[in-house]
Amino acid sequence: MSALLDRAPEASVEVVRAVDAIVADVRARGDAALIELTCRFDRRQVAAASELEVPRAARQQAWDALDGALRDALEQAATRIRAYAEHQKLGGFEFTDALGNRLGQQVTALERVGLYVPGGKAAYPSSVLMNAIPARVAGVDEIVMVVPAPGGELNPVVLAAAHLAGVDRVFTVGGAQAVAALAYGTQTIPAVDKIVGPGNAYVAAAKRAVFGTVGIDSIAGPSEIVVISDGASDPRWMAMDLFSQAEHGEDSEAILISTDADFLDRVATAMNERVRGLPRAATIEASMRARGALIRVRSLDEACAVSNRIAPEHLELAVDSPRALLPKIRHAGAIFIGRHTPEAFGDYCAGPNHVLPTSRAARFSNPLGVYEFQKRSSLIECTPDGARPLARIAGCIADAEGLQAHAQSARDRA
Incomplete structure (x- = not known):
């Protein structure tokens, strides 16, 4: 178990050195460095920094050109994310103490936030919605999005999601240079107060490097899922639920915990059958070999204890009485209750945020939410x-x- 949970360092010494040099260059030279680095890493020909910004009209055009079913799905997802976020808003308070003094708390929104979105052929409109909508609900004045466009290729669905979520400005820059630009500002890209959103090892290292100058949401690690099952679920469902995270990358973690050894065998058989034909079959198989596990326990109480040790990003409770287990779960980014609640719902449209603590950070950290875009000031009179x-x-x-x-x-x- 210890070996399974032992994660390699998130960034190598070489990555950190490269990122430090990029961050220092952008901080010192602004747009000039940003243009040079974008041309080098994204294989583009950019003559002026103004070419990096995507006009609002282009985002509107991307939205209008969407397939009707996808547009409807994004709208419904956005509505659900916004409705959930509305319940998260923090409020201020005041009271008078026994001495007649007034004490309290004032809540204000951040002025400007930066949203990093993976780009190129990748299309993650869900990340745009999950990061931008809570910021908008919190009352953030301006949302600035950066998204790389390698070879000049920019996914229109991401632009459409930016339009739907109310993003104010979009720039086609990525990598550590984009994070540095958001943190320190350039002549074209404004400095922000906080940077949120997923990225590769270079993006993660850059976020760590600029933390303190700006706030960050987290240093995200590989995706994780733990499923606790009493053996009464459909093994085919369980197999695909594990695959839903394994397909993210070869370092993703997918673990099934059950009291039923025969059930674990049936799930293993179902996994061998259902992986065939999946576009990411090779990634899934590599992930399951390296970081997958089927764990037999003596009781559901023991299953909860094992899960708490893992402190997973996603936890499914696929048992007859899932709510009876909730008081025993101490560490999990998001908990999916019951057999009909797959983790995939949380990734796209359930409502709660899909930006969650990874690498056992659920022991001390929280999902992204409206509160990440609000700050509190103490009041003393x-x-x-x-x-x-x-x-x-x-x-x-x-x-x-x-x-x-x-x-x-x-x-x-x-």
Whole structure:
């Protein structure tokens, strides 16, 4: 189990060095570095930074050209994501303490956020919706999206999703240079307050490098799924649920935990049958060999204990009484309750965000949500009478810490 959960470092020394050089170059030279790096890494001919921005009309055109069924599906997904996000908004509060002082909290939205979206032949409109809609619900003033266009190729579905989600500006840049541009700003791309969205090892390393100058959502690792089953589910369903994450990449993690050994055997047989003909069969097979597991346990309580040790990004509870297990689950990014709730619903349209903690970060981290785009300020308002007791308390503690200016500043109010 320890070997299975032992992840390799997210970024090699070579990746970190390359990223540090790129970030420093963009910070120092702005647009000039951005153009040079985009031409080199994305095999493009860009003469001016203004060519990197996608006009609003082009996004509208991409939306209008969408197949009707896909447009309807995206609209319904966006509606569900927005409805869920509305429930997440933080509120401020105020109260009067026993001394007559007013204390509270003020909640404000971030001013500008950057959204990184994988590009080229990849089409991840769901990532656009999942990142941009909560930011918009939070009240963010401006959303800036960056998406690479290798060889000048840009997926129109991604542009259409940006239109639907209300993204304000879109730039066709990617990699570490795009993250650096968002963090520090260039003559063309404005600096943002926070960067969200998935990317490759270079993007992850760049996000880590600029953290502190800007906020980030997380350093995302490979996709993960754990399924807890009592053996009564359709083995074919279980096989495909595991594949739904294994197809993301050869380092994805897909684990089934069950009390029924015969059921595990049936799932293994179903996996061998259902993988045939899938476009990503080779990736799935490599992922399952390297990081897949079928684990037999003695009880569902033990299954929950094993799952908590894994702290998975996605957890399915495919059992008769799934809610009875919820109090026993301490660590999971998203929990899919019951046999009819596959993880794939969460990726696209259930409503909760699909940006989730990976690599055991569910022990201390949260799904992306509206709260990631809001910040809190403490409110403190003292009356003359209410200040006197606080002056005595603060002065005494400040003296003990050897900070006499603190102490005198407090006692002045007494």
